[in-house]
Amino acid sequence: xxxxxxxxxxxxxxxxxxxxxxxxxxxxxxxxxxxxxxxxxxxxxxxxxxxxxxxxxxxxxxxxxxxxxxxxxxxxxxxxxxxxxxxxxxxxxxxxxxxxxxxxxxxxxxxxxxxxxxxxxxxxxxxxxxxxxxxxxxxxxxxxxxxxxxxxxxxxxxxxxxxxxxxxxxxxxxxxxxxxxxxxxxxxxxxxxxxxxxxxxxxxxxxxxxx
Amino acid sequence: xxxxxxxxxxxxxxxxxxxxxxxxxxxxxxxxxxxxxxxxxxxxxxxxxxxxxxxxxxxxxxxxxxxxxxxxxxxxxxxxxxxxxxxxxxxxxxxxxxxxxxxxxxxxxxxxxxxxxxxxxxxxxxxxxxxxxxxxxxxxxxxxxxxxxxxxxxxxxxxxxxxxxxxxxxxxxxxxxxxxxxxxxxxxxxxxxxxxxxxxxxxxxxxxxxx
Numbered sequence: 001x002x003x004x005x006x007x008x009x010x011x012x013x014x015x016x017x018x019x020x021x022x023x024x025x026x027x028x029x030x031x032x033x034x035x036x037x038x039x040x041x042x043x044x045x046x047x048x049x050x051x052x053x054x055x056x057x058x059x060x061x062x063x064x065x066x067x068x069x070x071x072x073x074x075x076x077x078x079x080x081x082x083x084x085x086x087x088x089x090x091x092x093x094x095x096x097x098x099x100x101x102x103x104x105x106x107x108x109x110x111x112x113x114x115x116x117x118x119x120x121x122x123x124x125x126x127x128x129x130x131x132x133x134x135x136x137x138x139x140x141x142x143x144x145x146x147x148x149x150x151x152x153x154x155x156x157x158x159x160x161x162x163x164x165x166x167x168x169x170x171x172x173x174x175x176x177x178x179x180x181x182x183x184x185x186x187x188x189x190x191x192x193x194x195x196x197x198x199x200x201x202x203x204x205x206x207x208x209x210x211x
Numbered sequence: 212x213x214x215x216x217x218x219x220x221x222x223x224x225x226x227x228x229x230x231x232x233x234x235x236x237x238x239x240x241x242x243x244x245x246x247x248x249x250x251x252x253x254x255x256x257x258x259x260x261x262x263x264x265x266x267x268x269x270x271x272x273x274x275x276x277x278x279x280x281x282x283x284x285x286x287x288x289x290x291x292x293x294x295x296x297x298x299x300x301x302x303x304x305x306x307x308x309x310x311x312x313x314x315x316x317x318x319x320x321x322x323x324x325x326x327x328x329x330x331x332x333x334x335x336x337x338x339x340x341x342x343x344x345x346x347x348x349x350x351x352x353x354x355x356x357x358x359x360x361x362x363x364x365x366x367x368x369x370x371x372x373x374x375x376x377x378x379x380x381x382x383x384x385x386x387x388x389x390x391x392x393x394x395x396x397x398x399x400x401x402x403x404x405x406x407x408x409x410x411x412x413x414x415x416x417x418x419x420x421x422x
Binding site: 015029038051056060061077101108 | 224248262273287
């Protein structure tokens with residue numbers, strides 16, 4: 001093909017569309033093909049109103065969403081979150097979680113009526129996360145200043161989760177508070193054939209007397 | 212649990228974050244969990260500059276991106292696309308494709324140096340798409356007004372694609388132009404074990420004499 005035309009080995013979409021595709025690629029789990037699909041969908045299938053709402057929500061996001069100053073949950077229009085703001089909950093129990101996503105899962109399970117504390121991470125020397133990098137001191141302050149009777153550690157049972165739970169429970173030895181940890185074991189409705197050895201080990205270790 | 216606290220059977224994130232999550236859910240292949248992940252990533256992991264670029268590209272998208280008035284490819288800052296604007300290509304051949312994504316695939320394969328025509332869909336009575344709903348008349352105008360020697364039909368080999376190809380080739384009977392259709396057969400580098408019967412049928416029907 002020797003007609004002197006421009007060779008597009010890597011033809012790109014028009015600039016704004018190409019840039020939008022690159023924006024989508026910033027997200028976890030979104031690769032080249034998916035980003036192309038999402039960008040084209042934005043152009044062809046979202047109407048002007050939907051684009052406007054999407055764009056506005058992105059723009060307002062970091063300005064509107066803050067951390068609750070008591071527990072580090074997310075909050076909007078208020079210094080404290082809807083949970084901390086609810087005076088009818090059990091003031092004597094705090095459930096410690098790693099992040100907001102976990103808090104939402106626990107709250108939506110509707111099995112806990114105390115308050116939460118979001119650490120914002122787990123102790124992980126390999127990742128350079130020390131106890132000071134997560135909201136442990138703030139938790140201790142709450143124990144000191146409020147009449148907390150029980151602290152429930154609801155962190156995941158990874159090495160980092162166990163390390164963090166141990167660290168916190170040791171700090172809380174100094175206080176007149178009961179420290180409990182949620183149970184590890186076999187999940188509900190999972191075929192026993194597919195369990196990993198670690199989970200089985202924890203399930204055995206945590207066995208309870210039934211008669 | 213009778214302490215009178217508010218029961219969150221379906222606790223939501225703060226409003227702006229919840230709305231952003233709903234925006235992500237508008238996209239194909241993005242469900243509840245994925246949308247939650249993308250919204251949280253927007254909050255925690257995109258910096259202000261990235262949010263601004265993302266938001267701006269969304270806002271400018273429909274205003275900046277237009278259809279090429281010759282071939283319906285996408286274009287920005289110009290009435291005609293970069294391909295139609297390239298005078299060094301083969302003016303005697305038009306390759307007809309269904310959509311811009313297909314055009315990009317063909318162009319990036321770097322095997323064609325003529326011009327394109329994007330139909331913007333396929334004839335599909337079941338979906339209410341008639342020949343007048345796609346850019347067929349515009350294609351005929353191009354054949355009438357330019358010195359086109361060959362029209363290559365590069366539509367997919369579905370029922371709708373075949374119908375559309377047949378319709379166009381019949382219209383072009385009236386013109387002194389060669390109409391060709393890209394080959395159907397077994398894809399390159401695909402294990403023959405996994406081919407469907409329709410593909411095998413087409414591969415057999417399209418067999419060529421080699422000696």
